[in-house]
Amino acid sequence: MSSEQEDLKETDTEERFAFKKEESSAFKTEKGLTEETIRLISEDKDEPEWMLERRLRALRQFKEMPMPTDWPGQPDLSEVDLDEIVPYIRPDIDTRGGVDEWDDLPEDIQDTFDKLGIPEAEKKALSGVGAQYESEIVYQNMQERWEEKGVVFCDMDRAVQEHEEIVREYFMTKCVPPSDNKFAALHGAIWSGGSFVYVPEDTTVDMPVQAYFRMNSEGMGQFEHTLIIAEPGSEVHYIEGCSAPQYAAFNLHSGGVEVFVKEDAHVQYSTVQNWSKNTYNLNTKRAIAENGATMEWVSGSMGSKATMLYPSTILKGRGATDNHITIAFAGEGQDIDTGAKVYHNAPNTKSTIESKSIAKDGGRTNYRGLVHIADGAENSSTSVECDALMFDNDSTSDTMPYMEIQESKVDVAHEATVGKIGDEDVFYLQSRGLDDDDAKKMIVAGFIEPITEELPIEYAVELNRLIELEMEGSLG
Amino acid sequence: MARLEIRNLHAEVADDEEETILEGVDLAVESDEIHALMGPNGSGKSTLAKVVAGHPAYRVTEGEVTLHLDGDEFDEPIPEDKRTWDLLDLEPNERAALGIYLGFQYPAEIEGVTMVNFLRTALNAKFEEREELFEDEEDEEEAEEAGYDTSPMEGPADEGEVGVAQFQEILRGKMELLDIDDRFADRYLNAGFSGGEKKQNEVLQAAVLEPEIAILDEIDSGLDIDRLRDVSTGINALRDEEGSGVLMITHYQRILDYVEPDRVHVMLDGQVVMEGGPDLAEKLEDKGYDWVREETYGTA
Numbered sequence: 001m002s003s004e005q006e007d008l009k010e011t012d013t014e015e016r017f018a019f020k021k022e023e024s025s026a027f028k029t030e031k032g033l034t035e036e037t038i039r040l041i042s043e044d045k046d047e048p049e050w051m052l053e054r055r056l057r058a059l060r061q062f063k064e065m066p067m068p069t070d071w072p073g074q075p076d077l078s079e080v081d082l083d084e085i086v087p088y089i090r091p092d093i094d095t096r097g098g099v100d101e102w103d104d105l106p107e108d109i110q111d112t113f114d115k116l117g118i119p120e121a122e123k124k125a126l127s128g129v130g131a132q133y134e135s136e137i138v139y140q141n142m143q144e145r146w147e148e149k150g151v152v153f154c155d156m157d158r159a160v161q162e163h164e165e166i167v168r169e170y171f172m173t174k175c176v177p178p179s180d181n182k183f184a185a186l187h188g189a190i191w192s193g194g195s196f197v198y199v200p201e202d203t204t205v206d207m208p209v210q211a212y213f214r215m216n217s218e219g220m221g222q223f224e225h226t227l228i229i230a231e232p233g234s235e236v237h238y239i240e241g242c243s244a245p246q247y248a249a250f251n252l253h254s255g256g257v258e259v260f261v262k263e264d265a266h267v268q269y270s271t272v273q274n275w276s277k278n279t280y281n282l283n284t285k286r287a288i289a290e291n292g293a294t295m296e297w298v299s300g301s302m303g304s305k306a307t308m309l310y311p312s313t314i315l316k317g318r319g320a321t322d323n324h325i326t327i328a329f330a331g332e333g334q335d336i337d338t339g340a341k342v343y344h345n346a347p348n349t350k351s352t353i354e355s356k357s358i359a360k361d362g363g364r365t366n367y368r369g370l371v372h373i374a375d376g377a378e379n380s381s382t383s384v385e386c387d388a389l390m391f392d393n394d395s396t397s398d399t400m401p402y403m404e405i406q407e408s409k410v411d412v413a414h415e416a417t418v419g420k421i422g423d424e425d426v427f428y429l430q431s432r433g434l435d436d437d438d439a440k441k442m443i444v445a446g447f448i449e450p451i452t453e454e455l456p457i458e459y460a461v462e463l464n465r466l467i468e469l470e471m472e473g474s475l476g
Numbered sequence: 477m478a479r480l481e482i483r484n485l486h487a488e489v490a491d492d493e494e495e496t497i498l499e500g501v502d503l504a505v506e507s508d509e510i511h512a513l514m515g516p517n518g519s520g521k522s523t524l525a526k527v528v529a530g531h532p533a534y535r536v537t538e539g540e541v542t543l544h545l546d547g548d549e550f551d552e553p554i555p556e557d558k559r560t561w562d563l564l565d566l567e568p569n570e571r572a573a574l575g576i577y578l579g580f581q582y583p584a585e586i587e588g589v590t591m592v593n594f595l596r597t598a599l600n601a602k603f604e605e606r607e608e609l610f611e612d613e614e615d616e617e618e619a620e621e622a623g624y625d626t627s628p629m630e631g632p633a634d635e636g637e638v639g640v641a642q643f644q645e646i647l648r649g650k651m652e653l654l655d656i657d658d659r660f661a662d663r664y665l666n667a668g669f670s671g672g673e674k675k676q677n678e679v680l681q682a683a684v685l686e687p688e689i690a691i692l693d694e695i696d697s698g699l700d701i702d703r704l705r706d707v708s709t710g711i712n713a714l715r716d717e718e719g720s721g722v723l724m725i726t727h728y729q730r731i732l733d734y735v736e737p738d739r740v741h742v743m744l745d746g747q748v749v750m751e752g753g754p755d756l757a758e759k760l761e762d763k764g765y766d767w768v769r770e771e772t773y774g775t776a
Contacts, residue, residue: 423532428584430568431529431577432594432681433602439569442597446588446664 032083035059038189045157045192050168058178058188065182073366073398075306075335080252080280085190146205152198153209156225159196166198170227175258176286184284187223187256194224194255195238199265202233209238226257230265232290240271251278251305259287261295263317268296270455272463274303277334281307291317291346298455300463301328301338302470310368312341315349315380322351325451327463330363330395331470339369339400344377344410355386356448359395360471366398373405373412381411388418389447391440441468477546478575478688478721479506480528485539487527497523499746500539503723505689510715510722510735512757515743516765521725522581524743525691529578530568540564543574549688550606558610573605575688577720579678579695586665591677594665595684596643602685603637650683653717654710671698679710682720689721690714696731708734729761742768 038059042052067077146153152163159167172178178188197209230236240257253275261267267287275281281304287295297311313322324340342351357365367386388397399416421443429439445452445464452460487498497520505511515521527534528541541563547554563571586594638646647661656676666674675695682690695707712735714720724735732754740757742750744765749772750756760768 422584425584425586427531427568428580429586429594429598431572431580432598432685433569433572433605434598435567435569435601435605438597438601442589442594443586446586449588 032085033059033062033189041190041192045160047160048164051160051171054172054178055189055191058172058185061178062182062185062189065185068182071368072400073337075280075308075337077280077282077306079305080282082186082252085252149203149205150200151203151205152196154196156194156196156227157192159227163196163198166229167196167227170229170258170260171225172256172258175260175288176256176284180284183254183282184256187225187254187284191223191225191256194226195228195240197226197228197236197238199228199230199234199236201231203231204235205237209236222253222255224255226255228257228259228267228269230259230261230267230293232263232265234262235266237268237270240269240273251280253279253281253283253304255283255285257283257285257311259285259295261287261289261293261320263290264292265290266294266296268298269311270298272300272302272466273307274466275307277303277305279304281309283309285309285311287311287313287322289313289315289317289320289322292319293317294321294323296323297325297340299324299326299338300466301326301336302466304334304336306335306337308337310339310341310370312343313351314343314345315351315377316345318346319348319350320346321349324351324353324355325454326353326355326357326367327448327451328355328357328365328367329467329470330357330359330365332361332363334363335366336364337366337368339367341370342372342382344371344373344380344382344407347376347378347380349377349380351382353382353384353386354451356451357386357388357397358391358444358447358467359388359397360391362392362394364396364398366400367416368400368402370402370404371412373407373410375406377407378409380407381413383413385415387416387447389444390418390420393420437472441471444471477507478549479504479544480576480689480721480723481540481542481544482524482528483540483542485524485527485541486537487523487534488537490533490535496537497534497746498527498539501743501746501748503741503748505721505723507688507719507721508715509738510711510724511739511741512732512737513723513725513741513743513748514727514757514760515768517727519743520746521743522693525578525693525723525725528563528571528691529576530563530566530571536564543571543576543688545574545688549575550610552610554610555612569601569605570609572685572687573602573609577682577685577687577690579675579682579690579692581693581697581725583666583674583678585667585669587667589665590662591665592644592647592661595647595681596638596640598681599643599646599685600637647684650680653713654680654683655706656680672700672703675699675707676703676710679707679714682714683710683718686718687714687720689723691723691725693725694727695724696726696728704731705734707731711735729757732757744768744772 035056038055039052042055068074172188176184178185199205226240228238257269259267259269273281289295295313299309299311301307301309311324315322322342326338326340328336328338330336336357339355340353342353344351351371353369355367357367359365365388367388369384369386371382371384373380373382384401386399386401388399390397397418399418401414401416403412403414405412421440425443426436426439429442430436434442444467452464455463482501482503485498485501486496489495489497501524513521523534527536543561543563545554545559547559561574563576651658651660654676666677669677675698678692678695692711696704699707708731711722711724714722724737737754737757740752740754741748742760750768
C-alpha cells in the first residue's frame with residue numbers, strides 16, 4: 001500500500017513540474033533561446049567565464065529589446081522565426097545549418113556554383129557541405145609567413161583561448177556593444193566562429209587576408225564574429241566571403257564585425273555576400289578610426305530575402321578618413337536595404353560614400369545612410385553619392401541619405417539619382433547588334449563601372465559575372 | 477549587292493493608334509548608292525528610319541520592308557533561300573546583323589561603357605547573330621535529333637570572335653580614316669560628347685560595323701564646317717570603301733555640297749512624294765517645300 005502511495009506522489013510531482021515548465025515558457029517572448037542553451041554553447045567551446053557572462057548579458061539585452069519595426073520603409077522581418085534558432089546553434093544537436101549532401105542543395109544554388117566554375121571540392125566546402133579542402137594548405141603557408149611578423153589570423157573561437165587578453169579588451173566592448181541593436185545583442189549571445197586578425201605596429205600585410213579559405217570551419221556562417229585590430233602605422237586588407245552563394249537552412253544571418261584602426265593605420269574590409277534567397281541578412285559592422293587612420297569598406301550585397309546592412313565608421317581621431325563603396329542588387333522578392341554610416345567626431349576628418357544599387361523584377365533596393373558631423377569637427381568634409389537603377393516598373397529604389405551636421409566649418413557634398421533603364425538606350429545598343437539582354441547587361445555594367453574599377457581586378461570580375469548571372473534570371 | 481525595299485509602309489505610334497505617321501511609304505536603296513531623304517519637319521523622315529531599324533515605339537499597320545541580299549555580302553556564301561528577309565519580322569539586333577545600320581539624330585549616352593569595349597562587343601554580337609540567322613535548319617534538326625543543341629559542324633561560339641588586339645587595329649584604322657582623335661576609343665559611349673562629336677561617332681560606328689544599308693538621321697545637324705567635312709568624308713567612304721548603301725536624312729542642302737547623292741527623295745505628310753537626281757535637291761533649295769506641297773496637292 002505504502003509503495004503505491006509513493007508512486008502516486010511521484011506522478012503528482014512530475015505532473016506539476018511539467019505544468020510549471022509549460023507555463024514559464026508561455027510567458028517568454030523568445031521561448032526558443034534560453035540561458036541553458038547559451039551555457040551549452042559556451043561550455044562546448046570551453047570558454048572562460050567572462051565570455052559566458054558576456055553572452056548571458058547579451059541574451060538578457062536581446063530579450064528586452066523589441067524587434068525594430070519603426071524604421072521608415074524597412075524590410076519586413078516578420079518571417080524571422082527566432083523560435084526555430086535553437087537547433088542550429090546548440091552544439092548538442094546534430095542538425096546544424098547547412099545540408100549533408102551536395103544533391104540536397106536547392107537547384108538554383110547548384111546552378112550558380114556550376115556557372116561560376118568553382119571546383120567541386122570548394123563548392124562543397126563553401127556551400128556548407130563536406131569538410132575541409134585543399135585551400136587549407138595555401139592558407140597554412142600564408143599563415144607561417146605572417147606569424148614571423150607577429151600577425152595573427154585565426155578562428156575567433158581559437159582567439160578567445162589563445163589571445164584572451166586582447167579579445168577580452170576589444171570583443172563587443174567599445175565598438176559594437178550588444179546594446180547597439182536587437183540583432184547585435186542576439187549575435188553577442190550566440191556568436192560562433194568568424195575571424196580574428198591582429199596586425200602589429202608598422203606592419204603591412206602585403207596580401208589580402210581572406211576569410212574565404214576557411215569558410216567551412218566549425219560554426220561557419222551564420223553568427224560569425226570578426227575582430228580586426230590594426231595597430232598604429234599598420235596596413236591590412238581583409239576580404240570576407242565570396243560570390244558563391246551560401247546556403248543556410250536557418251533563415252537568419254546575423255554577423256558582427258569590429259574593426260579598430262589605430263593611429264595612421266589603414267584597413268580595407270571587402271565583402272561580397274550572396275546569401276540564398278530565403279535568408280534574412282542582418283549584420284552589424286563598425287570601425288573606429290583614430291588620428292590619421294583610414295578605413296575603407298567595400299560591400300557587394302547580393303542574394304538574401306532581405307538585407308539590412310550599414311557598415312559604420314566612427315572617425316574618432318583628428319584627420320581620420322573613411323571611404324565607403326557599396327553595390328546592391330535586388331531581384332524578384334528581394335528587399336536589399338543597405339547603406340553607410342559615418343560619425344565625424346574630430347576635426348579634419350573626411351568621408352566619401354559611393355553607393356550603386358540595381359533593382360529588377362519587382363525587387364527593392366534602398367540606400368539608407370547617415371553622415372553625422374559633430375559640433376567641433378571643423379574642417380571636415382563629406383561627399384555622398386548614391387545612384388539607383390531600375391530595370392522595370394515593378395521594381396523599386398529608394399534613397400534615404402540622412403545628414404546631421406552640427407558644425408558650420410565643413411564641406412558637404414551630396415548627390416542622388418534614381419533612374420530606370422531607358423528604352424531609348426536599350427534600342428540604341430540593339431540597333432548596333434546587341435540583343436535585348438546583352439544591351440541591358442552592358443548598361444548595368446557601365447552603371448557600376450565607377451565602383452568596379454576601384455576593386456581588385458579578380459573581385460571586380462567576379463562581381464560583374466555574378467550580376468550578369470542574376471540578370472539572366474536563370475537563378476530563380 | 478544588297479537592296480532595301482520599303483513598300484506601302486504604314487505605321488502609327490504604338491501606344492496611340494490615333495497618331496498615324498507613315499501613310500504608305502515607297503522607297504528603295506541599294507549598295508554603292510547614296511540617297512538623300514528630304515522633307516519638312518514632321519513629314520515622317522525620322523519615324524521611317526526608326527521603323528526600318530525596329531524601334532518598339534511604332535507599330536506597322538500595313539506594308540513591307542524587305543532586304544534582298546545577293547549572296548556574296550558576307551564571308552560565307554548565302555544559300556538562295558536565305559537571301560530575302562522580311563525585316564518587320566525581326567528584332568532590331570537581327571536587322572543589325574543582316575546589315576541595317578541606324579545613325580541616330582540624338583544618340584544615347586551610355587556611362588561607364590568605353591567606345592572600344594562597346595564596339596567590339598557589338599561587332600562580335602553581330603557576327604554571332606548572323607551565324608544564327610544563316611544556320612541551316614536541316615542541319616539544326618539533324619543535330620537536335622542526335623542530341624546536340626546546335627549543329628556539331630558549327631564549332632564553339634567563340635571561335636570567330638574578334639579579339640581585343642585585333643579589334644584595336646580595326647578601330648585605329650577607321651579612326652584615322654575619319655580623322656578622329658585617338659582618345660575617342662577610351663571615352664564612355666557618347667557621354668559628355670559635344671553634338672558634333674556624337675555625329676562623328678555615329679559615322680565611326682557605321683565604318684566599324686560595315687553595314688549593307690546605313691540610314692543616317694540628320695547626321696549633318698549641329699556640325700561646324702570642319703566637322704561637316706569630316707562627317708562627309710566618312711559617308712563617302714562608307715559607299716566608296718565599304719560598298720554600303722546610304723540613306724541620308726537631311727533638312728539642308730549644305731551637306732550635299734560634300735556628299736553628292738545618287739538619288740533624292742522628298743517626304744511630305746508620311747509619304748514619299750517626289751524623287752529625282754541631285755538636281756532635285758538644288759531645286760528644293762531654291763523653291764522650298766511649299767513648292768513640293770503645290771506640286772503634290774495642286775495648290776499651296
